[in-house]
Structure formats: C-alpha cells, structure tokens
Amino acid sequence: MSDSPPTTKLPAQSPPVDPAETEVAGHKASAGTARLSWWHGDGGDGARRNLALIGVLLILFVIGAATRSDLYSNPDWVWANMLSILKLASVVGVVTVGMTFVIIGGGIDLSVGAIVALAGVWCTTVATQSFGAAGMIFTAIVVGMAVGLVNGTLIAYGRLVPFIATLAMLVAARGLAAEISDKQTQISQNSTINGIASNSLLGIPLLVYILAAVVIAGWVLLNRTTFGRRTVAVGGNPEAARLAGINVKLHTVLLYVLSGLCCGIAAIMLTAQATSAQAAMANLYELDAIAAVIIGGTLLSGGRGTIVGSLLGVIIFATITNLFAINGLSTEAQNMVKGGIIVAAVLIQQVQFGSLSQFFRRNNRLTTS
C-alpha cells in the first residue's frame, strides 16, 4: 500500500470540442506516428489482397491474349472488349456494392435478384411509364428501398436470421413481380431509360459511369463516414457496438435499405439494357453478388471487407465470361471454373488469417502424440 505507484497523467475531462487542445494533440500525433496513406481506410491488409486480385485479372488477360492472339493484336478491339467487360459487370457490380455493406455488417441478402426484378417490373408498368423517365427511376429506387426496409425490419426487430428473412423475400418478391406483370414481359417505351444502356459519353458507356459512381460513393461511405464505421463495428462485434452506444438494430435496417437502393439502381440499368422487364429478370444475381464479395476478400462473418475487392471480384467474373465467349466455349464449363475460383479465393483467405497454419500445427500435434 505504501509503495508509490507509477504516476499516470490523465487527460482532463474536457469536452472533445476544444480547439486549442486538439490542435496541440494533433501536432503531437503527426510527429509521433507516420501519416496514413490515402488508401489506408480501405485497410492495408485489404489493399494487399486487392493487388492479388489485380494479378488474377492480369493472368486472365494473358490467357485471353494467348488463346486469341488474333483478336488481342488489335488494340482497338482490346479497348472495346474491356469496355464490354465493364458493361457486363456494371449491373451486378451495383448490386454487389450494396451486398458488400450487408455482409460487412454481419448479414446476407439473398433477395437482391428478386428486388431487381420487382423494381424493374414495377417501374415498367403502363401506369409508371406514364410519369416518364424520372417517375420510373423514382419508382424503382423507392420499391428497392421499401423491400430493403421490410428485410431489415424483419431481421433487426423481428429477430429473423438474415438468411431466412431474405430467402423468404426472394420468393415473395418474385411472386409479386409475376403478379404485377401478369407473367408478361413489359416493354420499356421510354427512350431516355433505354438510352442509359445504349448511349456513351466520351466513348465510354453510361452504364460504366453509373457503376463507377456507385462504387466511388460506396467506397467513401464505407471508409470515410460514420455510417461505414458503424457498419464495420456492427459486423465485427455487435455486442461491443451496442455497449458503445451504437444503435445496432437501426443500423442493420439501414444496411438492407442501402442494399435495396442499389437493387433499384440496378433495376433501371437492367431494364434499359433489355428495353423491357419481367419477373424472371436478374435471375441468380444474389449468387453472383455474394461470390464477388467473397472473392473480393470480405469476411462472410462480417466486420471486414473492401468495396474495391468486391468490384474486382465482379470484374474477374465478367472477364471469365468474356474469355469463354471469345473462345466459343460453353457456359457450363464457365460455371465450373467460377465455382473453382470461389473455393480457391476462400482457401487463400484462410491462409491469410492463419487458420491453415493452425491446421498444420494441430496435425503435427496429433502425429507426435
């Protein structure tokens, strides 16, 4: 008791907004520790993994060049082909941005394809089309967000498991889409909407601009805003987030609304591409989006992930599809390769998180015992 303990100086209990004090502290910090790189928000670990994904893309490019050297010898064709890959990736890419948020937040959304279909059908009804392009876009986005709101509310406040809630929504939303469209294909008569898919700006398709805008907005939202910080906290340790005063339930709802918003945007893009909408559109988009998120390095258990990784995942899938198409190979073989890539990506993640080394250590112990 008599020993004098090490003295610790406590910070004064001043309110955080004290300009003089934080000014001083700020200088000290920048002197004490190295400045962060601009991409640090996306996580150094994630950045390394993203480099690996870019490596995969380069390998795919080399494979393409090797198998169809006749096409790849023409730079104009290569540029056009790259744009067509991006165009191919654009719709799923937008859905994947929303999915990335949901998965980092510790959930999953199986209903994205169905939401795209419902939003697409709803915005192409005769009544909606009479309101013009703005009315159609507004409708698609509101429908997407409303369905996301239902998903999120069931999960956060109804305590349904995300898998089950969104699986039920998958079935229900496609059913509603079939009901609204009377199982017919609804043609989009609106040239502005249809032009989104056919028009280009400075030689680059509008769809690619939309994808870029959504990805950039998603990156900023995840890495530079309180919303993104809450997403990581809620997915990484919901109990810690709750005990730190974060409204975990409300945030969970918002994540599904965000996913729904992305689906609404994607519905417009897809409708524009097909110049029509029907209940079966965007089939299995949920699997494409989840697969892209996974190979992009986002943990399925939540709490860690990157938007850039997910984007690269989508582009890798689109590139593989393209590679098979230019070589005239079947989609069946293509799906098998995609499946293999998903497994390989998850195995690589496990190596990075050390579970494989644990696995070896455990085996070692078994053999020495």
Place this chain on the structure above:
Amino acid sequence: MSETGRPLVEAPADAVAGEVVLRLSDVVKTFPGVRALDGVQLEVRAGEVHCLLGQNGAGKSTLIKVLAGVHRPDSGLVEWRGQPVSFANPQAAMRAGIATIYQELDLVEDLSVAENAFLGHEPRSLGFIRRGHMARRTRQILGRLGHAEIPPGRMVRALPAAGKQVVSMARALSHEARLIIMDEPSAVLAHDEVDNLFRIVRELTAQGIAVIYISHRLEEIREIGDRVTVLKDGRTTAANLPARDTPTRDLVSRMTGRTIEYVFPERSADTTVGEKLLEVDGLTRSGEFADVSLTVAAGEIVGIAGLVGSGRSEVLETIYGARRAESGTVRMAGKALRPGSVGAAVRAGLGMAPEERKSQALLLGEPIYRNVTLATFARYARLGFTDIGKERAEADRIAESLEMRPRDVNRPVRTLSGGNQQKVVVGRWLLGGTRLLLLDEPTRGVDVGARAELYQVIRELAAQGVGVLLVSSEVPEVLGLADRVLVMREGRVVRTAPAAELDESTVLDLVMSGSLMEGAAA
C-alpha cells in the same frame, strides 16, 4: 466415507484404493500477460474425493483444462498412474481414463441419452452403430448411477439439468474413467438433486474411482470431500488438508493469503464526495437480481463484491441499459434514464467497461484508435464524414496518458496484452462527457504492473469528479479501491458499508456463507 453398499459400479480391474493415481509437480501455464498456473502441486488417490478450493481466477479452470488435455502445461510434471504424461488433446485424456464434467455440460442437446453417453466411441459393427447394444449398455450404466428411469432414447434437450448431469457422468463411465473431474456440479442443481449427486459420487469412489470435486460451497466440501487442495493465484497454498476437520478460517485464509502484492494508490487526503450522480432504486430482474438500490456520488468509488452468478454484472448491465429492468428506476443526475437503452445511458454520461473484454468491448482486428473512439467517432465527424486525423490524435493522447504499450495507435487491438486492451476500453470513456464509469472486472487477465496503473487511473478519475461503480471478484481490489462497498449474494445486496469497516475475510464470509446457509436450509 464411502457407504459400502452393493457394488453399483464396476471398478477398473486394477484400481487399488488409496494408491496415488495423479500427481502434479510445479505445473506452470502462462497465457499472454497472465501466469494462470504458477507452480501447482496436487496429489489425488484412487477412491477419494479430492476437493479443489480457490477464488475466481485462482487457476482452477486452467488446471482442469490441463488435466483434460485442453491445455498443455509450459513446465512441470504431470504423472498419471506413475507415468509422466502430456495429453495432446481431450480425446487422449479420455482414453487414459480422465473424464471431465464441465459446468456447462458439453452435451449435444438434439441427440439421445445413449448417443451422448457414447459420443465419439459408439459401439460399431461393420461401420454401423449397434444401437441396441448401445442402448443396453447405456441403460446398464444409468442403472448403476441410480437413474434407471432415464430412457436411453430420450432426447437430452428434454431432460432437466440434473438429468443432463447424470448423462455427463454416464459418458464418463462409458469411457471407464479412473478419474472424474467435476467442475461445480452442484451449481445447476436443486437441493434434493445435490443429495442424489453425492450418492452417485460415493458409489463411484467406493469402486476406486478418484473424483476431483470443485465447488464454492464449503458446506458441500465438508460433506463429500476427503482431502482439500487450495489454490491461490495459480499456486498451491495448501495441499491435502482434511476436508472435514480443517477450520473454515484456515481454508479462507489460505484462499486469500496474498501472494500478489496489490499496490493501491494512496487515497487523497480530502475525499470530498460531490453530489449524487447515480441513484438506483429497487432495480429487479427476476432470476438475476431483486430490489437493488444504490447511489454513486461524483468523485466516489463504489464497489460491488460477490461471486460469479450473484447478479453483480447483471446489475451493472441493467443500469447501463444493456438489459431492461422489470421494475425499479435508474436516475442519472436527477433525471430518469430510459430503461433498456444504451444510447440514452451514454448520452447521459455513463460509460461501461464490460466483463468480457474481447467479446463485449473490442473490435480485435481494428486499429487501436478506432477502438478508442468507438463510442465517440460520431462526435468528431462533420456531416457524417469521419475525421480520422482527429480520432487518431485523440486516441494518441489517451494512449500517452494511460501509458499504453505499444503506443502506435494504428496497430490492431488484437496484438495488445490484456492490460493494454483494458486501457483501450477504459480510455474509450475518457474522451469527454463520461461522468459515471461502470467497471466490470477491470483487472481480469491483467498483469500486476498494468493493474497498478489501472488502479491509479481509476483513482485519478474519481479525483476529477467521475463517479465509479466497480465490480470485482477480487475482494482486496474492491476493498482497496472503493470508498463504499456493497456485498451481493444471490441477486440481493446483503450489506452496504464503508470500505474501511470491512476486511477481506468478513466480505468472503458474507459472500460464501450465503451458500453455506442455503446448503444448511436444504
């Protein structure tokens, strides 16, 4: 001790009563930042009930896990039936004849009684499980345990707690265990079920099986035990005391005899306590705690002493809004807090460092600064955009003042020691606005040096006018830090007194005699 009835349990053929089956010498096991076992001696004979006694954190659980093959000791010798052993995994310990019945029974709820009893070593023929044979043998074992009424085909989920425990014991017997370790087996049982448990234990020991029995209830140890080994801070402080005749005072003093020096900062001369900050009145959650009332004033440290399960952590979480009170009120600075809302509590100036740091407080993969600002990042943000530079600066300030090591706030929290992780959690609430700090086991898993620093931090916070409500299993910690102490037992506050009027054995008596009285009442 053993009632010599009919031999209900077949003894292992070569078991000799009185022969030493297990001997531990100087066993050491360290985890990052903690020396969980620091030279344990233990000697267990065939046919005896050997009781392990010790406070929370004394190393009992770690010791069990070493014997069960979950952990491997860093050094020291474990001799099992005369041979030095080191179990590679729980299966190896099982095969050697050591069965462990954990407090949280490790049964598969949706399998039948027989399937659980023979889990992992089902009798097989040509790859098919011999279900009939398995059921017969299970029935036989259950009969030996005096529970022939449990149908082997019943789902374990459908059994009451006592029945599940019998199934756990049946599993031990299905392995022909020579040593059965029981971790607080009575904790989940009603009083009449405890008698049945004792009967089973006696039948086991009568057949030469050794039992290591862990309990907080001295009464039980007196009734069922043969010898007692006392652990304190990972060391054996007394071995092989006679369970029946050793005076309670002796046992308690061996459990508490300090081997770690608690270095508490001097109380400042003027312990001026300000106005009342927190007023809790009649707080109740059925099954957890009832009618808890307390106050904490600005600058005051109030400690709650009690065993795990006495409701102390639940009280803290309910005050904080993480649990919703069934009745009673919590007022902060005169204003009632909305029940069940952590957000409201935080806005009113409460902060909490929860019991389980890793699972309840930290984002382990995230950098230190993001963990420090987890409750405040939104305050530094502008229009929803986070100000990472400012967050890092603030976290850096906290890291410096709390002497966090390492100081680099960009490192993931995972890489920190327990003490520094705790500093991150406490530091989170120093970023302004916190007027009342709820600390649940703030020094669990924290090494001695960091403990002293945390004590100093807590004292200084109080000196600055922050109210502190502290829960700890370590009685000296509560007595040394707190101005006022509440003793909790089975969900109720049984004593409130200034810390100066209490000493360690008085508090321990209050905390444990509750269980004594409960046992006597049965």
